[in-house]
Amino acid sequence: MNFWVFLSLLWVSLAHQYYNESLEITPLPRNNLLAQFEFEVKSLPQEIKYHENGTESSTTHYTYFPRSVGPLLENSNTRELHLRFTQGWWDAELWGKVPSDGKKSGGTGVELWAIIEAPSSSQALKHWYKLSKSLSGFFCASLNFIDDSITTFPLSSFAEESFKADEANKLFLIRAALPSEPICTENLTPFLKLLPTRGKAGVSSLLDGHKIFDSLWHSMSIDIKTQCVDDVCNYQMDQSIYAIIDVPRCLRKHEEGAIAKPIQGENLRCDTTKDHDIWKCFPLGLPTELNYDLETIFGRPIRGSCFTDEVSPVKVNFKDGWKIDIKEGLNINTLSSDHPIYEIKGTKPVNIDFNISNTTNIPKIEAAPLIVSRSLTGYSQDKGGFRVSFTNTQDNEVKFIYFESLPWFTRLYLNTLRATVDGKEVDFSDYVHLKHYLPAIDRKRPSHMELEVIIPAHKTLILNYKFDKSLLLYAEYPPDANHGFSVEPAVITVFNDSGKLFELRTTSSLITLPTPDFSMPYNVIILTGTVMSLAFGSVVNLLIKDIITEEEYEKLAAQGKLQKLIAKIRFRIKFVVTTIKNIIFNVKSLIASLVRK
Amino acid sequence: MPSQVTSYFRESEWNIVRGYRSELKKLQHLPTEELNQIAEEWLTDSGLKTSYHHGDSSSLYAIMHASRGEDTEAMVLSIPWKTSDGHFNLGGASIGMALGKYFNRMSIWSKNIIIVFTEDSHKSLRQWVEAYHTSLDKTAGSIEAAIILEYNGESDHFDYIEMWYEGLNGQLPNLDFLNTAAQIAYHENIHVSLQNTPGEKVTLNTYKQRLKVFVKGIIGLCLSGIVKPINGAESFSGWSIQAVTLKARGIKGPNDITQMGRVVDSTFRSVNNLLEKFHQSFFFYLLMSPRYFVSIGTYLPSAVLIAVSYALSSLSCLLNTNVSISSFLNSISQVLIIFTSIEFACFLTANLLPFLIFRTVTDDDKNNLVTLIIVGFSTLNIVLSTPFLWKSKYLRISSKLSYSLISFSLFFISMVITMLLILNFSLALLIGLMSLPLTFIQPILKSIDIQPSKSIESFPLMNYLNTMKPHLKLFICLFVSNPIFIIIVTGSSYLGDNGVYNLMTNLITSWNDLQCWTWYIVMLGWFPAWLTISFACLLGKFDFITSSKKLQ
Known part of the structure; x- marks a missing residue:
């Protein structure tokens, strides 16, 4: 190897x-x-x-x-x-x-x-x-x-x-x-x-x-x-x-x-097999030779062993292309030929150098037996759907539980569940078995779905299902309502006969709900407020006041109590004045007659 | 704030762009599939995840998953291999490749970036967008914004950027997104041209120039999706994605190719910073220049007034003739039957024609068929515009019924315009203006029916019209308000070579290719009204012969 x-x-x-x-x-x-x-x-x-x-x-x-x-x-x-x-x-x-x-x-x-x-x-x-x-x-x-x-x-x-x-x-x-x-x-x-x-x-x-x-x-x-x-x-x-x-x-x-500033001209790594001069540079792929140390990667060295009285063994395996140096502070205790073990002793900081001549020389990656991706379908604000694609990369069939919990405002329709295998629509009950489904209750419970899925070797199963999006109450929208609403990742648990093999999760999804324009209510409130007050004022005026002409007004005004009172007083004054005038006149005439006599 | 951060797509990145370009230049004659394969190799080398979509043509897309991102939102950089002018998108593809590498070096992204390579920015891009939302396995969350990048040729320099933003069916991208792109270009010292404004006029800010852009904008919005070149922004329409097409123009200007990349970079960084989607009311505007726009509150009343004018002339059709309300009500079922059957016939035709076109195999067949359709419609137009020549003695309807039909049709147009007002303002406005002569039919018919008045009107135009023969007037009014006439005039005068043919073909096929509904609006909204009115003229008991004799 x-x-x-x-x-x-x-x-x-x-x-x-x-x-x-x-x-x-x-x-x-x-x-x-x-x-x-x-x-x-x-x-x-x-x-x-x-x-x-x-x-x-x-x-x-x-x-x-x-x-x-x-x-x-x-x-x-x-x-x-x-x-x-x-x-x-x-x-x-x-x-x-x-x-x-x-x-x-x-x-x-x-x-x-x-x-x-x-x-x-x-x-x-x-x-x-x-x-x-x-x-x-x-x-x-x-x-x-x-x-x-x-x-x-x-x-x-x-x-x-x-x-x-x-x-x-x-x-x-x-x-x-x-x-x-x-x-x-x-x-x-x-x-x-x-x-x-x-x-x-x-x-x-x-x-x-x-x-x-x-x-x-x-x-x-x-x-x-x-x-x-x-x-x-x-x-x-x-x-x-x-x-x-x-x-x-x-x-x-x-x-x-x-x-990320541009690479300095002299540090550009160009493909010399293609056109290249001082102006042109077809970039090479990743560098295969790298030198770095633990401190550069993590920003700090290891600060000694976990407890001073304990000895921390450090195990390092390396072969061709990878050279590992312990820079400082580490006591090499045992170094077996297969699995060399280093030990961190004492409190001195420890740093490790990596000098790699071929970074593509790496241990074989353990391939994921199942590749899952979930994406949203549709575009409208009132309904949408999910499309989950499972690809079995293995030589034997894979059995797993698909756990998904959708928030209550997405109303899932199980009857829209469709399965496609390798591009052809199939009867989903051949592959998917609904183990558990609990529908959502508004504001109280999310929907909870557990599907048992079996996918034959090297097949791709695609599940499609649809949901409706519901309107939230005004106060239920978060401050960043137009960001969308996250749906939690689905959990896939792969089983075999002996038990749980491994778990993986899809990515989360962002659902756009019908979101009101939150500035609009205020515009509407202001506008309706103005209209209402205008209307109210005029209606009140119409209701409690009468429209009459000036002549009518004067006529009516003459009938008023105050006017009557004034008229009465005037009459009295007039009466008094005339009486006095009469008396004076009488007195005058009396005096005159007296004088004449 | 847009353009406040320094974009580092400069200096040595220029070398990389040139490096990709010199390689692409050698490959430019390869078919799309092979190009895609090579591009895939390069993009994978830069660390992007590539996949294909196989529609009518195969499209390559590469996803850069944002490090530590939530993987729920994405931005798209779309690069058609062939630009809308039919050239190889050499500069654009090189910038795209270099940007893919450049973006992957940064750890600032919170939204994923998708780079799409399609054959062109027409059907193949539209299909990719649709597949992304329906059938693709590898997706990267909901797309917030998209930039379609075109850079012809291998010049290092360009003069200015052309910005195209019209969506299908009257949809527009959020103005904030356009403003961001324009603002960034402004800070890069690049001029932005709207509506094909030529380079020397880009910096002009005169009333005439703004008016020109404004009017062209209205026409452009109306014709988007049905005239070539398709700019690409249309393809993202309808999926709530803000999209803009940026085309580099000229080869000698002061701007260099990396500046185009910087515009894309800075725009993406602005969108990347957004916490919320583009929303609120900045979807209704008409641009006059990159920095001036007319808002909906200002422009909408014009179309409302036109709709009202149709409603009024519909009323006038009933009130100014001797049609009493009771007789109108009596004939309403007849009106409805006639109108519905015409509408139904139009519906059949509207569906049959695209079907036939898609059944043609060779280009020659298609060419002949479309020509036949144009000729057919034109003949129909000429025949029905001259009702006085074809008077049948037997099949005639009362003049009251004809007036009711005309009235109903005008009311129908009014309703169509009202319905389209917010959805597709430009189409509503233009249909309103184009079919305006239909509102004159009733007075003309009346002048035939009764004695032609010799009274002198205050308007010189009306005066002139009064002295014209009613036949001629009727002919002109009917002839110019037919959709086919408008198509022929627009196609031959506005669109250049082979314009009529292309316009007709695209109009008919645009629903199937791009889900652009203009064809159906025309065929189910405008054409039936025209047909009904011309039938009313044809079959109505108007005494054309005696009136013309009287005139003589």
Whole structure:
């Protein structure tokens, strides 16, 4: 096997009872690297009981197991917890299978499922919301938005029960996903805080948000299981971070900064077999010779072993074309010819050089046995459809469960389900068996569909189905309503007779719902307000006032009480004046007659 | 903000563009399939995921999945191998290849980028867009925006950019998208030309120039999808994708080929930054220059007024003649039967003609058939425009019924215009204007029916018309308002060589090729109304002979 070189790079395995960590770096085509960080923590043995609401857990000591998580699990009676933070598109053609058979990475966004012990499903949901709200605060993710409308109880896709519940209780598997949640440093920091090394030493010291989140695809996962021997149980927590790193991009950013400036003329790599001169350059493909070190890729060196009193063995495999140098601080302890093992000892930082003469010399990619892609069909705002294409790349038939939960505002029509195999429409019941379907209830429950699909070797099955989009209430639209609404990725779980083989997920989809123009109501309110007030004013005037001519008005005005009063007073005054005048006149005439006499 | 960031598609990228171009130049005579294969190899080398769509011709598309992207939204750069002028899209394809490589180096993308190579930007692109939304396995989320890039020849320099934006059926891309592209071009010091404005007039900002672009814009929007060259932006119409065609023009100008790439790059980066889709009301506008537009509130009333004028003349047909309301109501069922049967005949013809055209095998057959159709329609036009020559003695309807028919037809046109107002303003406006002579039929008939008035009107035109023989008037009014007349006039005067033939062919086939409904609007909205009116003239009891004698 000289033509390929297997490099399972750094392999820190600690023979520790309660804590183990490891890093594996696998070279991939197109100068990509897959970095797999794995951390395992075990809690001390303890008794696990069902806690009613309000009762506090009694355990106070967890050693390596995070103190913050233990009580949370106990209070919410969570027996298994699975949390996924994933971002990016997994290129199955180039990178093959998702690491760990996809069992440790979710779909785009955040995914959470848990096995909760409870006497009834309503009680289980109560525990579930308690769990999700606490995790929301803990991981700075929008897990608090998990509610009835996105929560499902999967049947066959995620089932993996190892815990035995009380006889009075049952175990409930509950799941929810938030496909539009962006994954960011604020999610990584609490993730690292869970580790006993706090990201300060050991392989976790490589985890720098700037570098991990500049990858092509990355996934963080937390799986907590309860393992019991008789009555004594302990929590086992597996944390893992996978990232696909584009090495040339990392190197360029390291040398030139974040902006992709044009390559300097003298650094252009031109195809000399084609026209080329000082003006012309037909670009060559990717470089096959690369030199870099761990610090350039991750931004930091490994800061010693995880604990000072422990010895961390580092396992490195390399063959032709790949030369690995330990730059500093590492004591080579054992170096077997097949699987050389390096050990990280002490607290000195460790850096590793990679000098590769042929980057295409890589281990064989384990091909994904099933390639799935889901796309939206149609264009209208009132209805749409999904088209899912499954391609079996294997020589034998593949059996899997297709789990899909659509939000309530997409009304799925199962009768529109059509299957096509190799371009010909077939009776879908030959390939697809509807295992479970729970229709959505508006605002209360998403639709939940589990299909069992069998695809013969080297065939492509295409499923088509349609849905209606419903109108939301005015206040239900999010602030960025015109961005569209995310539909969570479908989960595909491949089974064989012995059990679950691997998991994979489609990408999420963005559905455009009929969205009102939110500025319009205000325009309408203003306009109608103006019209209404104008109309109101005139109507009121018409109702309470009478239209008459000026003459009529004067006539009417003369009849008024005030006018009457004035007239009366005038009359009185006139009367008095005339009386006085009369008296004066009488007196005058009397005087005159008296004088005459 | 658009054009605020520096695009780095410059310096050594120029060498790469030239490198691709010199290779493509050697390959330009290869058939599309082979070209696609070579392009696929190059694009895969740059790290893009390639797939094919096999429609009538095979189309290659390459997806650049945004790193860490949600994979739910995409932008399309479409590069037809053959430009709308029929040349090899050498510069465009080279820019496309180089951009594919350039985009893949950056980690800023939140939306995927799809680069599509199709045979041309007509049917094959339209088919690809349709397949993307119905049958393609490898997709990259909903397409937000698309740029169709054309750059003829191998010159390093060009003068200005021609921007084409008309969609099918009166749809337009969001004005914000056009503004972004225009703004970016402006910052790159590239002039943008609309509606075929020649290079020397691009910088003009006069009233006359703006009016020219405005009127051409209305006509262009009306003819989009049915005249060649198809610019490509039409292909994305109807899928809520904002699309614009950018064509580099000239070979000597101050701008270099990478600037064209920078316009694409910066536009994509602007779209990439958008959190929401293009929405709200910026879909209704008429451009006068890249920076001036007329908004819907200003232009819509004109077509509303035209619709109202038809409704009024329809009323006048009833009120100004001796048709009483009761007789109209009595004859309404007759009117409806006649009109519906005419409409039905039109519907059959409208469906039969495309069917026949698609059944032809050779180009010669097609040519003959289309010529036959044109001749047929023209003959019908001439025959029915001269009703006074073909008066039958037996098959006649009362003048009251004819007036009712005319009235109904005018009302029908009014309704068609009203219906089209928002959907396809240009078509509504132009149909309204073109068939305006139909509103004069009733007064002419009346002047035949009663004594021709010799009174002097205040309008000199009316005065002149009054002195004209009513026969001639009737002929002119009917003849010029027939769709075929407009097609022939537009085809021969506006579209150049072989214009009539091409216009007719594209009009008939555009529904099947591009889902452009202009043919059906014409055949089911305009033509039946014309037919009904001319039948009313033909069969109505108007005394043509006596009136003309009276005139003599």
